[in-house]
Amino acid sequence: MPHWLQLMAESLPTLLWAGLIFTIPLTLLSFVFGLALGLVTAVARLFGPAPIASIARFYVWVIRGTPLLVQLFVIFYGLPSLGILLDAFSAALIGFTLNIGAYSSEIIRAVISSVSKGQWEAAYSIGMNWRQAMSRTILPQAGRVAVPPLSNTFISLVKDTSLAAAITVPELFQAAQRIVATTYEPLILYIEAALIYLVLSSVLSALQVRLERRFARYGGMLEANA
Incomplete structure (x- = not known):
């Protein structure tokens, strides 16, 4: 077996374990929390009073206008100077959550705004209040x-x-960096890490296509029944 292939085979379990224990949980938690934050931020900007809407706009402006790496450094290395100590995973979770929250809020704000005013009027006409109209009529359509x-x-x-x-x-x-520090084979290990990210992204892209098709069929059924 070639040396490079043997090295990749030996390091694969370590890389996959790191992905399973840290990368995947960090991704899932950050996205769920970030999506919730994005929804709150979008609703605040669209329907909140002026002071709250201004705070939401400022938050989005700061996060979208600064690099994610800088945000992580500020949280992990900067906050301790204020007496706020966070472990690495918690700091990363906060940083990614804030970042996803800002970007997803713009997406959510746009799709909510794209729902016609007639949908609001129809919801109100059958006795729904604002909360019911948002949760039962607007968000399902915007979510698609x-x-x-x-x-x-x-x-x-x-x-x-x-x-x-x-x-x-x-x-x-x-994990790949740590293996490189002992094997002195950066090209092989970094390519292997890149391939793992590529596989994950490809699987998620395939799932995205299936999800879009399902929502498209659901939307077609709604239009046919309308």
């Missing part, structure tokens, strides 16, 4: 439109978690 961009955001997040290695989170990419 939001699937493709939010799926792309999730796939990007899988790859962005490699930045957590910079703040010592022992995820997949840092």
Whole structure:
């Protein structure tokens, strides 16, 4: 067996374990929390009072206008100067959540705005209040439109978690870095890590296509019954 293939075979379990224990949980938790934050932020910008809407706009402006790596450094290395100590995983989770929250809020805000005013009027006409109209009429329709961009955001997040290695989170990419430090084979190990990310992204892209098709069929059924 060639040396490079043997090295990849020996390091694969370590890389996959790091991905299973750190990369995947970090991705899932950050996306779920970020999506919830994005929904709150989008609703605040669209329907909140002026002061709250201004705070939401400021948050989105700051996060979207600064690099994710800088945000992670500020949280992990900067906050301790204020007496706020966080372990690496918690700092990464907060950083990714804030980042996803800002970007997803723009997607959610756009899809909610795309729902026609007639849908609001129809909901109110059958006795729904604002909360009921939002949860039962507006969000289901907006959610179907939001699937493709939010799926792309999730796939990007899988790859962005490699930045957590910079703040010592022992995820997949840092596991590769540690093996490189002992084997002195950066090209082979980094290519292997890249291939694992590629496989994950490809699987998620295939799932995204299936999800979009399902929502398209569901939307067609709704239109046919309308």
